[in-house]
Amino acid sequence: MKVYNFEPTDFDPIATDEAYMREALKLAQKAYxxxxxxxxxxxxxxxxxxxxxxxLTERLNxxxxxxxxxxxxxxxxxxxxxxxxxxxxxxxxxxCVMCAGASYWSQIARIVYGAADKKRGASRYGNxxxxxxxxxxxxxxxxxxxxxxxxxxxxx
Ligand SMILES: [Zn+2]
Numbered sequence: 001m002k003v004y005n006f007e008p009t010d011f012d013p014i015a016t017d018e019a020y021m022r023e024a025l026k027l028a029q030k031a032y033x034x035x036x037x038x039x040x041x042x043x044x045x046x047x048x049x050x051x052x053x054x055x056l057t058e059r060l061n062x063x064x065x066x067x068x069x070x071x072x073x074x075x076x077x078x079x080x081x082x083x084x085x086x087x088x089x090x091x092x093x094x095x096c097v098m099c100a101g102a103s104y105w106s107q108i109a110r111i112v113y114g115a116a117d118k119k120r121g122a123s124r125y126g127n128x129x130x131x132x133x134x135x136x137x138x139x140x141x142x143x144x145x146x147x148x149x150x151x152x153x154x155x156x
Contacts, residue, residue: 014139017090017112020044021140024090024114027054027067028147034059038147041067041091043075043084043108050087051075067091068099072106084108085132092144094121094137100128110134114144 020042027040031054043051053070057063068091076082088110089095089103095113100122103111107130116137122128129135 017136017139020049020088020090021092021112021114021144023049023052024067024092025140025143025147027052028092028144031055031067032147032151038151039067039091039093041071041089043071043087043089045075045079045084045087050078064098066096066099068095069102072102076106082106088112090139092140093117093148094123096120097122097125097128103133104128104130106130108133110136112136112139114139115141115148 024040024042027042028038029040031040032038036055036058038055040054041052042049051071051074053067053074055067056065056070068089071089072084075084075087082105084106085108087108089108090112092114094115094117095103095111096117109132111129111133116123118124
């Protein structure tokens with residue numbers, strides 16, 4: 001399974017994206033420690049983290065409890081509105097169709113993900129993102145992938 005994706009990001013300085021992705025990775029690590037599939041997400045607006053989430057599908061018995069969904073809800077609460085037009089989502093693994101759909105409704109400005117997900121990633125189904133959403137991928141992809149791999153290795 002090849003999940004690496006090293007497309008260059010040419011919107012913001014790479015260092016900034018990496019710094020935020022490290023924050024998302026910390027949340028993924030938290031999920032890992034709680035025996036959840038280790039995916040973490042943060043939402044940033046004007047240099048400030050306004051929403052966080054990590055995968056909680058096991059704890060909540062809820063297939064919708066993906067990291068991104070919780071980050072969207074938290075960020076919307078923070079801004080006091082449903083749209084996230086000035087925001088960037090950083091997520092350690094490529095969003096699934098559900099999360100891509102949620103991001104569509106939020107009209108989020110930008111999505112940056114780490115590892116590609118060839119099996120369940122939304123990109124497999126065409127472009128499900130909002131026309132105003134810019135997409136970047138491959139940020140700290142190796143770290144993001146390693147965490148997932150080590151999780152499933154320990155499960156076997
Ligand atoms: Zn999802």
